[in-house]
Structure formats: structure tokens, C-alpha cells
Amino acid sequence: MDGQQFLSSLPSVDEILKSMKGMEWLRAYPRRLVLLAIRKAIEASRRAILQGDIKELLLDDILAAAETEMRRFYSFSLQPVINATGIVIHTNLGRSPLPLDVLENVIKNAQGYSNLEYNLDKGKRGKRHAHVRRLLTEITGAEDGLIVNNNAAAVFVCLAALAKGKEVIVSRGELVEIGGSFRVPDVMSSSGAILREVGTTNKTHPRDYLDAINEKTGLILKVHQSNYRMMGFTESVEIEDLVSIGKKHAIPVMFDLGSGCLVDLKPYGVLTEPTVQEIVKTMCDIVTFSGDKLLGGPQGGIIVGRSKVIDIIAKNPMMRAVRIDKLTLAAIEATLMKYLDEEQAKKEIPALRMLLQDLEVIRKRAETIASRLNAGVINAAGATAGIEVQEDSSRSGGGALPEVEFRTFAVAIKPVNISTNQLETRLRHSCPPIIARIKDDTLFLDARTVQDNEIDALVNNVVSAMV
């Protein structure tokens, strides 16, 4: 056949639709998707014919291409993955996993109507923030609290409300970039506040703040360094000292705590992370932190502090633009409820549980995975690969506790028939995808972040990827 005959032998969309395959598709997929996929597959064949790329026309190839397209299009882009990186608060992997009962509270409130902005006692309009005020003040010790979409929004709205057109004093050692383009100076300028940098990169003294204060000063801001630490010849001003400077000059003081931890991590060897409660106790006017970092809840930005200052922030028009939605509110309320009992929080909030879990538990999980993998790979391939448990270290992630190494156990795999990179790619494309890390040409599956109910899928997918 020459090209022209070839082209005229292409099936029409209608012919394919009326075929057995077409009718089957129409039962499984929306009509517009079936049409789109068939057209695309025919068009691809037409192009291949014109370019002389195909020597014979196979209807089955067109059908297969259409079906692949349909399946790809009709699967969710956002999907669960297995986190085998060992990084508990992994921003790229959705940060904190939520406990089932927290999610059940979301379903309960979102399936029908709720009293989101309705005061049941008075029978009239109520406030969205009222639902978490009691828990926030009880847990943190603050006079009042608000919740917005995320901590970046919290910082932004606080700056806009307290310091628009005024100067905000910040240490040069705290002008950090958090990742995902959250940079303190940029947030500052878009909020309308004027950055007044003081000190040097490594050292800032109380004197530096005092010297910068003038009639245009609107706020003193301290920023948690989050994902970086300075070592050596460094000095920064403690929040207590900033609070007394602020008090003397009637200037509010704000601390962007970043992650914001509600449980004391000192018994676990983490000596550098202050709790929100400790910061609130210093009488700092405003403290902001994330909902989905160490707190272990949904994405959210929590603002707690003195009533008078919170009132000003609550009235700012930008609050409407960063307003939290009811799904998040339901999840945050249920997460915060657990913090009324710290032991319960540590047991039931996945991020905290994974971070603080006993090393022995991680080792046992790694051993279970390794022995099941070894058995699976030998059965399937008749050959063994280098699969063994190794002690390693992992980090919390999420811009929290960067200097703290958590000891962990990982399953180290040196594949025999494929390269380590090939194995990593295959795992990423498995269902569910498995996210691992490579070090020294070895693939590591860190058992800290693998949940027990994920082990079956993990083992199956790794075995299939290796044989």
C-alpha cells in the first residue's frame, strides 16, 4: 500500500465507537473522553503514515493507544504515595498525614451543612474563628487565637494589619528563605511593611534593635531560622529581651515560629525547639506557626497572642482573602483536641508518632520489610539481590529541626539486574508510587515513614520492580 491508500484505510471515529471495544469504553468512561482519545489515536496514526514511520496499519495499535490515553486521563493526578524517604514532614509529599478520626470529623462536617458561621445559642450569624478559639487559648495559654490558610498567610496578614507603611525591625540573621519562595523580605514588602534590618548575619545585639526604633517603627519581628542553623561565632537576641524592649517603647513584638511545636521535645533529645507555650509565656504579642508541620494537622496558619493585637488582625480586610475553609477547620479542631492530652497527641498524631517512635519499632519494621523482600525476590527470580537492613539517620523535614538527626533503620537495596536509578524510577511509577532515596548507588527504604498498612503494597511493588 502506498501512503494514500494507507490513509484511506484508517478507521473513522464512528467505526471505532460502534465496535465492541468502543461500546465497552462508552460504558466505562465519559463519552467526551472516549471521543477525545479515539481522535487522538487516529491522528497519531495519520501523522505516522504521512511521515512514513509505519509500514503496516494495525487497528489494534490504534485501539491500544486510545485506551492508554483514556486510562491516563481518567486517573487522578493527585494520589497517595508511600513515603520511604524517612523525612516525616515532607513538603513535596503533603507534609503531615492525618489520623482517621480527624478525617472522619471532616466528612461529618462537610457532607451536609454545619454551623460554620452560625451561632447556635443566639440563632444568628456567628464567627468562623470561634470554633477553635477555646482550644487554642487552652492549649497555648494565649489570650486569643485565629486561623488562616497557612503560616505564610498568617505572617502576611499580621504584617499588613500591624505594620503597613511602618517599619518592621528584623535581625539580618533571620531574613530567611523557607523554600517554595517564602522569603521574609519579600513577604514584608508585599504586605506594605517596610523592612528595617539590624545587626549582621551572624550577630545581633539588643542595642541594634534599640538603635533602630523610631516614630515609624510598627513592629519588632523575630523569625525562626527553620531550615538552617548558624554555628560558631553567633549571637541573637532572645525573645524575652525583645519583649521587654517592645514593652518599654510600646511596640508590638511578633515571633514567626515556623513549625511551631506544642509538645516538649527535650525528653527526646531535641533541645533547640521552643514550644509555642514557652513563647506565649514570654508575653510576646503575636506568635504564628503552621498547622501541618510539627503540629501534625492540615495545612493552616495559626496566630495566637494578646487579645488587643489579635482584634486588630481579625479586622484587617486581608483576613477575608486568607480565610480558612470548613474542611481545614474541622481537621484542625479535631487535631487540636488531641493536644488536651499530650500523651494522646504523641500516640495518635502520625507526624509526632513517626518522629518520636521507638528505634526498636523502626528496626523491626525494617527487618520485616527486608525479609519479605528477600523471600519475594528469591521466589520470583531465583536469584538473590543485596537487600539488608542498615542503621541510618533521617530528618524531620518541613523546615523544622534541621540540625537534629534522628536515628533510623532503612532497607538498603543493591539491585542486580537493573541499575539503582532504574529501580528508583520504577518504584516512582508503581501503583501506589514509592518514593525512596539513593545514597552511594544504593536504594534506601527508610522504615520510619512507612506505615504498617503500607508494607504489603511496598513489598509487592519492590519485588515486581526488581524481577
Ligand SMILES: *Cc1c(COP(=O)(O)O)cnc(C)c1O
Ligand atoms: C514554614 C515556614 C513558614 C511558612 O509556613 P507555611 O505553613 O508553609 O505557609 C513561614 N515562616 C517560617 C519560619 C517557616 O518555617
